[in-house]
Amino acid sequence: MPTRLRGLFIALGAAVEMKPVxxxxxxxxxxxxxxxxxxxETRNMIGANELxxxxxxxxxxxxxxxxxxxxxxxSDALQNGHLFAAGIDAFYPEPLPSGHPLLTNPRVTxxxxxxxxxxxxxxxxxxxxxxxxxxxxxxxxxxxxxNEAAWEGSRARRPKG
Numbered sequence: 001m002p003t004r005l006r007g008l009f010i011a012l013g014a015a016v017e018m019k020p021v022x023x024x025x026x027x028x029x030x031x032x033x034x035x036x037x038x039x040x041e042t043r044n045m046i047g048a049n050e051l052x053x054x055x056x057x058x059x060x061x062x063x064x065x066x067x068x069x070x071x072x073x074x075s076d077a078l079q080n081g082h083l084f085a086a087g088i089d090a091f092y093p094e095p096l097p098s099g100h101p102l103l104t105n106p107r108v109t110x111x112x113x114x115x116x117x118x119x120x121x122x123x124x125x126x127x128x129x130x131x132x133x134x135x136x137x138x139x140x141x142x143x144x145x146x147n148e149a150a151w152e153g154s155r156a157r158r159p160k161g
């Protein structure tokens with residue numbers, strides 16, 4: 001199922017109102033939490049215009065991908081008092097250059113982007129990898145193929161069941 005549809009089903013199940021226009025969401029977001037995967041659609045999704053659309057004293061948290069946010073625009077919005085604070089654990093470029101103004105802003109909290117390194121996450125990654133390897137060895141398509149087109153291609157080397 002495409003990511004967009006999967007998100008829609010999750011939102012419907014949680015009784016969340018979907019807003020098709022980003023700026024409509026931003027106008028109502030006192031706290032903006034960004035956790036998107038990086039796609040052509042999300043790259044540079046939040047710039048100066050989007051940050052200005054947020055209510056005064058909003059908080060921006062980015063735990064998704066660094067290239068989703070324009071960090072100079074975020075710095076400006078914090079400096080000029082429009083935003084109250086920011087929490088960041090995904091940057092671009094990484095690391096931020098030593099003279100970047102966000103690094104010295106007391107209203108910015110930085111954390112390492114390491115949520116996937118917990119013991120629980122590591123065990124789940126290992127289980128998932130093992131399950132997918134066993135699935136492929138039985139000649140079935142794994143749950144998360146990297147190159148699905150190659151699975152059925154003329155040069156496929158998968159076991160024939």
